[in-house]
Amino acid sequence: MSLTRRDLQYDAAVRRVWSTVVGRVGRSWTDLGSWRNDDVKAFQKAALPLLQGGQRQVASLTATYLEQLYKEITDEKVRVDLDFDAVTGAALRGVDPADVYERPFKEVWTALSVGEPLEVAVERGGRRLESIAKTDLQLTRTHTAREVADEMPGVTYTVREPVGEYNCALCLIASTQRYHKRKLLPIHPGCDCLVKLVKADYDPGQVIDEDKLQRIHDAVEAALGTHDRGGRAVDYRKIIVQHEHGEIGPVLGYRNQRFTGPDDLGNGNEPRRPGSSPGEPPRARISSGTREYIDEVRDSLPTTSQEWYTARHDWIPPENSGTGQGRWELSYRRDENGSLLPPERYERYLDSVLGVGRDLQWELHSIMDSDDELRRLRENFQALQAVPNPTAEELETARRAIARREASFVRTLLADVRPFGGSTPIIVGDPSEIGGDLGHAPGNWKEQLHEAFSHFPEAWHALTQDATLHVVGQERAFYSRSYRGRPDFMALSLHDYRGYDGAFTDGATEVAAHELGHRMEQYVPGLCELEYTLVRRRAMRDGVLSPPRNMADLNPHYNRDAQEMTYEDDWPNAYTGKTYERHYAIDPAHAPSELFQVGLQDLFGRGTTKYGDEELEAFMLAILVLL
Structure with a gap:
């Protein structure tokens, strides 16, 4: 599916919100002047309303965009009564935002504890803050899309539409698939694909663009000599495939680098990498893409023993407890033999x-x-x-x-x-x-x-x-x-x-x-x-x-x-x-x-x-x- 003017307008509007919110929250961070325990609440008081407002803006833009798409494909007007509390704040992570936005301070304190200068420690905390804020805004977008699409009976399935000149190959592979509207999940943190609604008389099956999918795998195989139609054997998130005007050419490179073609990946005669000669110590550096991914996943995990303990419990409210008093209850699943299985939250953390x-x-x-x-x-x-x-x-x-x-x-x-x-x-x-x-x-x-x-x-x-x-x-x-x-x-x-x-x-x-x-x-x-x-x-x-x-x-x-x-x-x-x-x-x-x-x-x-x-x-x- 091609991008329409409406798609581009929506994407631009969301990006403006992201830029504004992340920028203002970042200034709140740098303007603190000190980053001690006593400064945490002052920062949260300034930053959390900005983030909550940004999340509500993204949710509103996304809901309106999908309502407009729905009218186009069904010729029916629908107004979704979106519960903003379900797509913002604590609903996104299952963790109090106040706890989440204390983590940049912990990053500063950890850096200082190992001897880093204050300016380096504050910069690390700022990067952590930016990663958290972007992830939260992304989660609002994807959660809203799922909630809204579920309220639209005329939608048969949804598809992803990559935005931008460069996209990772997993996103491009995903754009050739159809997704049940309640199963649409981000493939990886930082994914900025649009959600498009589709009305159809039948289910076309998982792959809706076999030709495009094959061209992606051909591009991977031409550059690396191997591919996997499941997107697993080769880590496609590490590959950038250039696609212009909706077409994919055989241009492939590693994330955060630009190559003009398969030859740039090397044929065995390229210059020796630093540190690869005899006697030199090995040098290994991770890419900025992986570094961002690490930060985003770290932000999604519990950080204390108490948080991990809480994550394997469900709160039973008084009206459902049978005793009139609320209580915490272990949330282990069980198999047919009654054996305890990991809680669903732990499975998501492990993924x-x-x-x-x-x-x-x-x-x-x-x-x-x-x-x-x-x-x-x-x-x-x-x-x-x-x-x-x-x-x-x-x-x-x-x-x-x-x-x-x-x-x-x-x-x-x-x-x-x-x-x-x-x-x-x-x-x-x-x-x-x-x-x-x-x-x-x-x-x-x-x-x-x-x-x-x-x-x-x-x-x-x-x-x-x-x-x-x-x-x-x-x-x-x-x-x-x-x-x-x-x-x-x-x-x-x-x-x-x-x-x-x-x-x-x-x-x-x-x-x-x-x-x-x-x-x-x-x-x-x-x-x-x-x-x-x-x-x-x-x-x-x-x-x-x-x-x-x-x-x-x-x-x-x-x-x-x-x-x-x-x-x-x-x-x-x-x-x-x-x-x-x-x-x-x-x-x-x-x-x-x-x-x-x-x-x-x-x-x-x-x-x-x-x-x-x-x-x-x-x-x-x-x-x-x-x-």
Whole structure:
């Protein structure tokens, strides 16, 4: 469908509102002069009415536009009684706007806490504020379109119409599809497609423009050598397809760059990227598009333990409670066997998290695949495997070189989003305080923990500063959270990990990072909840949760009486689905798991022992930049 004068007028009007509101809110931010706790309410008092007014303007413009479209396609006049409260304010996110618009201040405080200058911290807070405001105005637009279209009986389905000279390929693919009017959802944050109403005598099926869809896939395949008609195998959000006058040519490039054609994507003879020559440290930078996406998703997630707790509860008003008193009630879903399933809100949060993870994953592997040094190391390893009887030491050395090069890209990519590293108060613990077959911490405990700490965000370490970590030693490492006056204990491994071929200094240090991951479950809001949601999602079969299995049934080294349970799924290692939720039967979402910990080993260790797959890698990348 082509854009009409009415379409362009509506789009221009909405953009004017966006520009005005974002500009005025931004000035309210910079005019504060200080950004302390006492300044939050003053800012909210000035900014929230501006945002509420802008949302109502966007909602009114959208409703009027769709009413006009409806008259054109049905020759019937309709006046929709739009409930503005349903498409503005707290209805958009399910969170009090006052809480949402405190987040830019938290961005400032976090930056200051790690030593950033005030002007840098305020600029970061301003970018966060702009991202939040734009997302809220976008949500108003899409929510209004859904509410209004649902009140129009003559509408058979809706379609998307991309606006502008450049659009991501997912939006263009979406423009070839029909959507049921209540199912129209944004494909990604920042999408500015128009909604067009269609009246038809029949349902044409999902694809309404097969020729255009095929031309998009042809353009992708011509440039990258691969495509996926589902829009998944290639991350189309990373690709900009130029389309002029409603036509799509074979012009393709990466987001935030401009290319004239497929040749500009490189043929293997292009100049070496910075940092790809032998001896140079790898450099990895995320695109501004991914950075904006991270900010938008982070703004949509709960930020405190209390918010995550509330998100798995529904409020039952007094008139529906049966007791005459309102109450909060757990909102877990159940399968046909009565097994608890993640709340719908958690499923939506996980979808957003994995979306960010796939973006980061795409950028990570694009950089890795273009690195000459990593390519050389991989070729050397393949050549060594072809040699008769290579020694175990030779193979281990070659594997470790690859793992370390790959891990360095992971670290630099994540560090481009937020600072990593830090520490927590530590003392050498007394083994007798916790009991069991414990020994003293190994002699290199400081070195182990220093390296392990570097793999976690600085902001996470800040959450642990009020709790001293007591370090001991044991053959099998473990972490034990504080309980009834007993402090946090970590037993570092005393095991000799011979043959270790990962990127850490040694196997014991990788295990130390694993156990620190368990400590982060205790202090980082949302970590346990998202682990729980992914493990449960992976264990579903035809809408029914597969029952957990005793690890002793899968590995004879486990003690059956210990009741170590796992959701086996099809993970490369059953340990990945291990969960401790049997101690949290009523409310399992905040139970610790092993998913994040083994994901750390895969992501940063990169040895031959694998616990997860591409989905777990995407999950890990996103968790480390979002929470």
